[in-house]
Amino acid sequence: MLGAIPLLPYTALKKFTVLDLSNRLAGSFCAKTLGLYGCEVIKIEPPSGDLTRKWSDSPNSCEPGDSPLFHHLNAGKKSVTLNIDSPEGRDILGILIQKSGVLIETFQPGRMESLGFSYKSISDTNPGLIMTSVTPYGQTGPHSEFDYTELTVFAMSGAMHREGLPNRYPIRYGAEVAQYYSGNLAAAATVSALLKFLRKGKGDWLDISIQECMAGHPHQIGRRAPFIYSGELDPREQPRISASGTREPYAVGTFRCKDGFMSFLPLGARMWPNIARMIDREDLISNPLFEDSDKRTANRIELESIFQGWLNERTRQEIFEAIQEAGIPGSPILRSDEVMKNEQFLNREYFTLVDHPQQGQIKLTGDPFRLSAVDKMPLRPAPLLGEHTEQVLTETIGIDTNHFMSLRERGIV
Numbered sequence: 001m002l003g004a005i006p007l008l009p010y011t012a013l014k015k016f017t018v019l020d021l022s023n024r025l026a027g028s029f030c031a032k033t034l035g036l037y038g039c040e041v042i043k044i045e046p047p048s049g050d051l052t053r054k055w056s057d058s059p060n061s062c063e064p065g066d067s068p069l070f071h072h073l074n075a076g077k078k079s080v081t082l083n084i085d086s087p088e089g090r091d092i093l094g095i096l097i098q099k100s101g102v103l104i105e106t107f108q109p110g111r112m113e114s115l116g117f118s119y120k121s122i123s124d125t126n127p128g129l130i131m132t133s134v135t136p137y138g139q140t141g142p143h144s145e146f147d148y149t150e151l152t153v154f155a156m157s158g159a160m161h162r163e164g165l166p167n168r169y170p171i172r173y174g175a176e177v178a179q180y181y182s183g184n185l186a187a188a189a190t191v192s193a194l195l196k197f198l199r200k201g202k203g204d205w206l207d208i209s210i211q212e213c214m215a216g217h218p219h220q221i222g223r224r225a226p227f228i229y230s231g232e233l234d235p236r237e238q239p240r241i242s243a244s245g246t247r248e249p250y251a252v253g254t255f256r257c258k259d260g261f262m263s264f265l266p267l268g269a270r271m272w273p274n275i276a277r278m279i280d281r282e283d284l285i286s287n288p289l290f291e292d293s294d295k296r297t298a299n300r301i302e303l304e305s306i307f308q309g310w311l312n313e314r315t316r317q318e319i320f321e322a323i324q325e326a327g328i329p330g331s332p333i334l335r336s337d338e339v340m341k342n343e344q345f346l347n348r349e350y351f352t353l354v355d356h357p358q359q360g361q362i363k364l365t366g367d368p369f370r371l372s373a374v375d376k377m378p379l380r381p382a383p384l385l386g387e388h389t390e391q392v393l394t395e396t397i398g399i400d401t402n403h404f405m406s407l408r409e410r411g412i413v
Contacts, residue, residue, distance in 0.1 A: 012374045014038035016101040016194065020077060023050060025176055026210055027106035027134040028073040029183030034102065034190060036367045038377065041077040042100075042392060044084070044093065047411055049385045050074075065359045071382045075354070075364050079383035080392050081413050088412050090115055095397050097122055101197070102190055103131045108147075109139045119205040129203040130193040134186050138209035148210070150176045157214035162223060162234045170236070182213035184368075248293055250300040250307060251275055254333065257311040262319050264330040269293040271328055278326040279310040356381040389413050 013034060020031040020043040035041040043050070052074075055067045080096075083089040097103055097117065105112055112118060112133075119131050133139060136148035137156075154160050154172040164171040186208045193204045214220065226232035239253050251264050266275060272293075276284045284306070290296045296303060311319065316332035323330040334342060340363065345351060350366045364379065393399045393413065407413045 012037045012371055013191070013194070014040075016040070017042065017099065018102040018104060019044065019096055019100040021103065021105040021107070022134065023052075024106045024134070024179070025052075025069075025073065026179040026183040026186065026208075027104050027132075028052065029180055030132065030134060030186040030190065031077065031104050032073055032075060033184065033187040033368070035076045036379075037371075038374075039102070042096070042388070043074060043077045043079050043383070044096075045079055045081050045385065047081045047083055047386070047413065049081075053385065066382065071356070071359075071362060072364065074382040076380045077383055078388035078392060079386055080389045081386035082389075083412050084115060086412055088407065088410075090117075092393065092397065092407075092412075093117070096392075097129070098126050099396060100126075100129065101194070103129060104134065104186075104190075105131070106134050109133075109135060109144045123203055123205075127203055128197050128201055130190055130197065130206065131203070132186055132190050132193075132206045132208060134182065134208040134210065136210050138212065139207045143211075150178055153178045153210045153214060157211050157217075157220065158224065159214055159217065159220050162236055164236050166236045166238065168236075178210055178214040181217060182208060182210040185213050248272065248296050248300070250296060250303040251328075255308060255311050257314055257316055257319055259315045260335075261333040262311065262316060262330060263333055264323075264328065266328055269296075272296065274326045274328055275307070278322050278328065279307060281306065281310075352379050354379060354381040357384065386413070 016034075016039045018031055018034050018039045018041045020028065020041050022028045022031060031041050031043070050070065052070045053066045082092060084093050093115075094117070103122070122129055122131065135144070136153050137143040137146055143156075151172055154177070155170075157178065159178075160170045160172050162170075163173065186206070189206050189208065193206060197203055223234050226234060238249075248266065248269060251266050253265075254261055254263050266272075269292075272290075273282075273285055276282050284290050284303075288295075289299045290303060314322075319330070320332050339345065340351060351363050352366050353361055353363055355361050362381065364381075366379070390404055393404055393407075394401070399407070404413070
């Protein structure tokens, strides 16, 4: 049963079936994104279940039901349990691959070939298939067989060197930025390959490296340019110093206000008059202490104190309205509970309520972009373990009930 909030994913890719063999975040997010826009996504899990169903890696973990991460990554998918290490399991997987338009996998390079499913062997019988392989370091190279965590791929991409305080340890971004970013790029690349298929009837093998995705992130490319052209190593800076090195430091970063925190990133010296007028201190523009960029930087502590005094008397909403009027980049910092109640999200119905058969009504993120020329479709909750195994095997492959029961008794499904 669907929730009360109108639902917004679309059917732009409705004709395509995606076989999701991923067991890591990036590949799972890629498959979920394709599902949001209409693909039928069939998740292949071992009979014991995908590892992300667990709430933690602790052997003593006893939380009931599937983890929030599993719900997030697998909303709208079908679940088929299959032991692909068994000969019969591989036979069934082979048939499913032949009937699919996209295959997403996150195994160590060489694993698919060892199972008998190299891209060459698959494309010989299903030349239109798009195989999207999402791995930490790509299919080739000296690190191709290395395992990873978010920390390791973030560090190896070059992104971590410049994050943190001077003379302290480098730190990584919060959450799993590299994996979600590469999952998004993998989905975009897959759709590009689908366009090629629609035009030429040919599939492709997409080699997605999480390390390379993060190394090519626009933020990293922008900061790598000084090294490419001058050898500058982009050292870690104090929090008020802009990463670009071109912005004045007195109003950069996070500040406390009357009811929480605000974040600002003024775009250079040209915004100084806007800031002075916004805080009702136009007199500061002609003050000899602040009359040019070098002096404002040298006297930033005094200037920051004036700015902070203005913030202390105002709420986030009042400041947000003021910076919009002044044309200064900035935003309130919202807590998780405030995000769920934010009027912008509510107006666009971004968060979607779905009814899960075991865990009741839960709220999931909606679609990251919208298309106006296609029909809408409802979002389904993440599947129970093996919820669609019998349906897919009987309807898609043609296995009869007795054969299916035999497969289940022998642990194949």
